[in-house]
Amino acid sequence: xxxxxxxxxxxxxxxxxxxxxxxxxxxxxxxxxxxxxxxxxxxxxxxxxxxxxxxxxxxxxxxxxxxxxxxx
Numbered sequence: 001x002x003x004x005x006x007x008x009x010x011x012x013x014x015x016x017x018x019x020x021x022x023x024x025x026x027x028x029x030x031x032x033x034x035x036x037x038x039x040x041x042x043x044x045x046x047x048x049x050x051x052x053x054x055x056x057x058x059x060x061x062x063x064x065x066x067x068x069x070x071x072x
Contacts, residue, residue, distance in 0.1 A: 007059075007062055007063055007066050008066070010063075017060065017063055017064075017067070020059060020060065020063060021056075021060070023038060024038075024039060024053075024055065024056045024059060024060075025037070025039070025043065025053060025056050026038070028056075039055070042055060043055075043056075
């Protein structure tokens with residue numbers, strides 16, 4: 001899946017935090033009726049194993065941490 005080292009690359013391509021949310025879990029952005037999910041199998045597996053969509057949380061936490069460093 002995503003590695004923390006990919007975050008700077010995502011920024012180079014002009015992706016925003018909302019873009020990442022859309023890629024990782026579009027239903028989180030557009031609601032439960034949205035028909036597309038790129039990582040449904042991963043999300044379902046992580047929900048069973050961890051009780052949360054762990055990849056989404058970790059990627060967004062890393063994004064937020066690096067955003068904080070960029071602002072300093």
